[in-house]
Amino acid sequence: MRNLITDVPGIHVGNAHDPAAASGVTVALFEEPAVASVAVLGGAPGVRDTAALEPEMTVGAVDAIVFSGGSAFGLDAAGGVMSVLSMRGRGFAIGAARVPIVPQAILFDLNNGGLKPWAHGGGGEPPHRRLAAEAVAAAAPDFALGTAGAGYGATTANLKGGLGTASAVTRKGHLVGALVAVNAVGCTTVGDGPHFWAAPYERDGEFGGLGAPRHVPASALVPRFKGGPGANTTIALVATDAILDKRQAKRLALSAHDGLARALRPAHAPLDGDIVFAAATGRRPISDPIYDLAELCLLAADVLARACARGVYEATALPFPGALPAWKDRFGHRGG
Template sequence: MDVAEAPLRNLVTDVPGVLVGSAEDRQGATGVTAVVFEEPAVASIAVLGGAPGLRDTGLLEPEMTVERVDAILLSGGSAFGLDAAGGAMAALAARGRGFAVGPARVPIVPQAILFDLLNGGDKPWARGEGGAPPYRALGAAAVEAAGLAFALGTAGAGFGATTLDLKGGLGSASAVLGDGVRVGAVVAVNAVGSAVIGGGPHFWAAPYERGAEFGGLGWPAAIPAAALAPRFKGGPGANTTIALVATDAVLTKAQAKRLAIAAHDGFARALRPAHAPLDGDVVFSAATGRRPLADPVFGLAELCLAAADCLARAIARGVHAATALDRPGAQPAWRDRFGTLSPPLGGPL
């Protein structure tokens, strides 16, 4: 079947050349999501949060030598989670993937992490009680699981994620531009703020929703002043929303950088607040290079707009799909509080 005729899943894997896999430590209430490229992809990054946790991201700047990456990881675990890239690299190296350095090959796997250490999961290694963090094994398992279909909500890097008032999660969405270029987003929503207006059920991302992909409820009749008052979850380092936007367009590394910057608008459309000093908000971008842009300037502008919209939708889908952790005092999920308002039970309002 031709790519243009393939049915859309409303996932980032609708972008040709992109695969996604997740792995979780359910006892520890944490996980890892790997975005694996069938062939090395041009990639970049934009960091607008004040407290990021990153690995091997300096090489993604346009002036750096390495142009392409083999995979990108999103992980829980705070700084402990940075071990996941090592496991992913080992799994990719076993497949012969990587940047050639003489006879050696080094898989290029940039990574971002979020803070999920205080969500009620059993993490003795984070309390200094011994044992090894699970992230190296989870990184390898996520790579091995990579495919076209993957779970949303309480899965992968979103397994232990939370927001101000509801369980966070893993979200994804996709779109096709008028010239046939595809774009998609995947995000682990662990925000310092809220994805819903005044405690729910309506999502800040409602204007960008397609169909009833996150409930179909639209906007509330009015937005109360209290919903605009500043409210923050947790404390310094206890947050971070991490994402990747991907396209099958042919992009330079500088254009990929512009795409990552513009995609941050999706955070601002779907979360209030975003990009706080307490956040590590990060967006990776990747281009698999299957289809040239119709116009290098206006085509890129259209792609940037679509990427931001996809990311906003993906954030709402991640929260909408989440289920509460099986822990005393766990944050409620959107479905727990508002599921009767959502299709198929209630139908779009």
């Protein structure tokens, strides 16, 4: 166990980013098509091909899940992944044709100081389709966290956001992992201190080992927001090696949203596009469709909460005037 979503057999992750533009792409690539669903609870989502993931829809499995910066400009990234996978012979067979199934979610990073003329009236092509192809080529069991991939340009209300991951094992041996790009409208930390809201779920000092604060000051409960409508989104994938159908995967995605609520204040706001995909690589059956699934759902929420804190903990600040500090810039002397 490396505490990565790739501890779940059948998943590789690749990142690519453009430092000048301060935006990037992350691709979760499945070795074989994976049963998947999605739950959207934020008020301002940006997605591609997610309707096919509803349990009543025909498509049964996906080839990859894509996270991208760039807001709606970044929705080209799925096309870049599809092009590469098509050349590899991947996709849903329709006669002689194959169509790779590549759902995507985007986050808003257009005003973080990076050079994005294509978003500010200057023309040119967004880099996300190119970055997506690079991310597929880079997909591997190990990958960078923090200011990497789709988390490169991510921010929160008070600190640099980033790409996070975590994993766990159920009592019957099923693996569960989470991958998240944290670009939240609110905070992952308690007030102005170093402690994470997700502290009760931390394992092995993965985001500093400080534990929870002795008490939560009233000032930490005062609403604190970043940006405006469409300027935020936390996008996530939870995955398991269990054999699930789309109905069960939908339940897994819904339950995993609890992890966002444990790690972010607020979550699921009108200003956010909070989205969780769920995927099952189908390596191990479950013996009890109720309680085994319930434990998978519980752990999915736990690992997602941990992944959110870890994404912020591992981030580094962008090198632009006025950029938000990273957690380690402010509190690194306190961490483990």
